[in-house]
Amino acid sequence: MVLLNVLVYSGPGVGPTAYAYLLRTLRQFLSHRYAIIPVEPETLRKEPWESKAAMLVIPGGRDLPYVASMNGEINRRIKAWVQGGGRYLGFCAGGYYGSGRCEFEPGTPLEVVGDRELALFPGTCLGCAYPGYSYKTEDGARAAEVSIDKDAFGISAVAWNDDPDKVRIYYNGGGFFLTGDRLGRQPADSNVSVLVRYASDVSDPRDRSKRIADAPAVVSCKVGAGIAVLSGLHPEYAWDFLAPSSYCQPHNRQLVPLLRNHDAYRRRLLGAMLAHMGIEVDPDALLDDVGSEHSMRMPATTPTFIAPARASGVAEVAATMYSLNGAATTRGEVQVAGMSDMVLRDEQDIHVVSACSGDKARRVPREYQNAVHAPLSLHPVVSPDSALPAIERGSGDRGHSTLVLCTQDTLPDAKETPRFDMGLAIKYMQLAKAHTAGSWLMYSDTTGSTQTFLEKNTKLQALLPNGTVNVATIQLTGRGRGRNAWVSPVGCLQFTMLLRHPNLKQAPVVMLQYLIALAAVESVKAQPGYEGIPLRLKWPNDIYAMLQPSGDSSDSPDSSESGFVKIGGVLVSSSYKASEFTLLLGCGINVANALPTTSINKLIRQHNERTGSSLAAMSMEKALALITAKFEELYRQFLVQGFEPFLKLYYRNWLHSDQVVTLVDQGRERAKITGLCPTAGLLQVRSLDNPGRAYNLQPDGNSFDMLQGLISRKAT
Template sequence: MNVLVYAGPGTSPDSVKHCLESLRRFLSPHYAVIGVGTQTLLNEPWSSKTSLLVIPGGADLPVCQQLNGKGNKVIRDFVSRGGKLLGFCSGGYYCSDKVEFEVGDPMMEVSGKRELKFFPGIARGCAFKGFQYGNEAGALAVALDVNPQLLEMEAGEECLNYYNGGAVFVDAEKYDNVTVLASYKEQVHVDQGDDTRASAIVHCKVREGDVILTGTHPEFVPEMMHSSQEPSYLETVKLLKENDEVRKKFLRACLLRLGLKVNDDEIVRPRLTPLLLSSPISGAVQSIIDDLTADVAADGNLLKCETDNFRLHIDETEISSHMDKQEELEDPDTVTKELIAFTKEIPERKLTFYFDINNYFRYLRESYGALDRVRAGSILFYGEVVTSTSAMPNSNISLLRHLPSGTLLAASVQVSGRGRGGNIWINPYGVLASSLILDLPLAYTHAPVVFIQYLTALSYVEAIKSMGPGYEELPIKIKWPNDIYAMKPEYFGQKLSPNDSEPAWVKICGILVNTNVIGKNYKCIVGAGINLSNSEPTTSVNSTITAWNKFNNKQLEHISPELLLAKYMYQMDTLFNKFKQFGFKPLLPLYYSHWLHDGQVVRLQDYGNTRAMITGITDDFGLLVAQEMDVHGRVCGQKYHLQPDGNSFDMFNNLISKKAYV
């Protein structure tokens, strides 16, 4: 499920940044924490896949201009049906019945009714004077009295939050659907109504849903606050750092109150590790390095690509002096990446704690029989912790153009993993992330490039099921067009009809293919992330094997990341070569043998909720074929062809609808 952080007009970049960072620390990997714009909230079917919507700080009038009417109706419906919402600072103003901000100040005043009305009273501010738009002149470290029902605090502990212009929730104690979670300790500078204390953070029950609104910023991470040189601001940051443990406890308690699955402790993004380039094929690494250094702008050993800079080391492993100079809290998207090219030998095991590169190449050689030429996976970029195996080549074309077809980028952890619709998340150890570079000539006519996503899902499932006797029975299948699902253990052995079976399956692998045109080729970056041994947020391949062994009294061994990646590369190479020769049509029977949708009945939302049965996919463009059914459940004449990238298929609701792209 997703946590959406609104990042459209009205939100400040700093507030969005802190929201994303704090929520990812507490909610990853249980949720994908994603920044989204206005058009997503207005036009995408986001609500069924979202647990929490967050409106960060900034200014609420531009948010009104964007979301009043249609947007707010979607948000209210989402919350009313059980969704959760978190509004920080101006997000708290925005979600109240009425805003009274700096009343009487002709330059600052913002007053008026608001549409959402989750807090049924007035949000009045500024609670403390001194706020100025665009700077931290009025920033404070404010002390909160925390409701002991939310958080039991030890003697001497004080909860301090960053404050910059937030509200008092007036008369919050008198509303039946409102619980005050924290109040301001100090006397506020506006009328707080009849409440005994000025309410700073409130929990509002809205039909089936839950809303928490704040006047302070419990999401702000002090170690990330260093933009100002004002002495008063620096003192504020110092106080927040000294009391940060209680802030984290408090934020965690708020997230738990919303019913979310929250980590016991923050999971701070790990620092990036060097990217190791190696190959058992003689001269392959040196050839890439020669091409790169001849083409890419360089400053000494620093290669300057379009988005990232790479510091190049040739057969050198002692690079700690460079790493020590990086900031304690690095920005993974801007920090210089360390690239070590092994031109003479394969990296030693001690350099890669979570992945044995020598074992990987051994398994790859056993799969192919020999590695005497470049084939899928025979050139490997491996990093223990990277930004994104897909984003690195996709956003650095001067790097991508010199990567031969078959080059593989793999990682044990991604701190900026990418998915469809711009989704970004941190994937932890146990999720095997990889991106394979494949070249396909522009003149290729057998089938469109869209089929590569089908080949990828098919290759991974074939890799798992070809591990040996017994693995072929594992309940792992493909959801159209390219997601891989595993059956929940409680459904093992049950005879399920196509439509009853959907809740029995959970996603374990996502695939995203990015395509660039370079020269006379499509340069495809085939990204995949598979839950191999991490059971969050759903389950994993090895968890499925454990449960399957118990249910069937089997003794199938867990699969190592090195073996799975090698088998996947072999299957992908084999199927891709068949695809280049004959198109996808000869591979359709194999694809159907692994997919979830035989005989499934769906509703076609854009065709008057017509009931139709899925009968296959077209072999020319990979369109899903659904055939209309009559009132007796019989397939009749009308057929519908649906695009894999133009439709949203929520198989749990048996619903196919067009996505709205703007």
């Protein structure tokens, strides 16, 4: 089974700084393959998270609030999941919490001592390993020297790149694990192995006059078919997260330079910990040289280029350009790199720039880009949310972006947008002969989220022509349904289309999510020769593909529908004013990326191998044009006739014909899916226990599997 979700506990007790650093690090190491999803206790208690989770991570913070929030049902589910093959990773407080007993600063005002019911590590986590810890300062922090037992990880020696056995890792308040070796305080356990030890002597928190050599700092525990790795260290902390002025004690004044010199070793240690747990790490996260600058900063966003694609007429193009320029105002006398600094004041400060003409002229001077797209803040404060990029948390931090107005004669060249050819995309759009859908094309190589950018910047949204499509190669904070993140590796086509939809009884707005998903599938299968490409729809907004077994473990099924995996999804947000809906139709679909599941182009290759045909692979530019054109074709009919004419086509593509579901709120009554309500989008089912009884089903709001949490209401 392909497991895509890495869950990060974000509830009571989490340390704001530890949480923020952890999210950024996990995204850099894992976002090529996994969705990094914050989860609250209620999510872990009520939702069916286990079937899609690859790993659960508990950050540093305070152990007692973890106990109060998760004791009982949540711990029972976590432990059962790990025993069944799940993976638990706990840093600092997460290490204390995952142990059988926590002894933190016994006999002091900070004392926290007691048994822990999760007990993935059967012994005691005793801390602090070093004295001087303070909740309010960095006085207890240090660049702890640790000794790594590389053989204990059970991974290829190549991963270590000839790194030394002793390295420096950030430490602040963590414990060490009583394993039954030299410490002699716990019975030995063959299911526990020590991966890392404190190389410098630590002191016994029960009696600081006693020194303890080689105390275990990171342990690995076999728990049934699963694994738990507990760490008293913070290998998720990079040196460039830290402010040198915070470290003024004799034992930590050199903390930042020491960590900087060992940063590549730290990265490979964390990569080895994840690989030891069976988690696939992005190789690029391990390649930086020692002491490299800004090794863990999030990538900066890049300018957004906008140009007419399907819009016709000089007057229409000129009017849009004038509106965008006219809404921006000159910011005082300031100019950057010799360019007029026009700013549209919105959720973000959007710097509006007109593209330069001439073959040798840069469209946007590099100096201007660097000035506007400053690196993200590295020093989080106050709360977990405050440490995240503004575009992700939706806060009052305005942020900055650049909007570059282009004509078809001043489109960016390959040096500025090497991973997407706007000119080629526009050519395909014009050949597809649609008009509204894809009327204007916006493109960023790297953005926060195509959906959030349009959703939050409402002034800009109001100025954009109907049908404008916003595309990005990389999304730093891609969104899925509910609280889900969207995995956005290179090769995934991700876009948001702006659609202004009239309030028509015969064309209910709720059905547009089904229409865009249907368009994504049919845009490929409607091409001559591509009819056999096995793309399918999963209610309500997922796009699936049937895998052909190849012996590759990455081709294992990811759903209850045997042989199918998710390769795309749809996200729709809306607002309503003056009898008109403004819709943002978001769509992400794997076109060229084989990970994390499969892609359209891999399906095409398999089809060619199976049938002896020679169908061409799909480019990102062509896929975008085909999907938007197919959507417009369907949408024009939908405006007049509603969704009813598309039901047969929808059923040919969906996974649910005659599928049986359990109605939990009806005493676990079993029912068979019979169809889709064409006006409300609800699943229609008929009871197997009482064939005379029918229901319409709607989701219960969980983020993990719609068909595991359905609310029924009697069909009329």
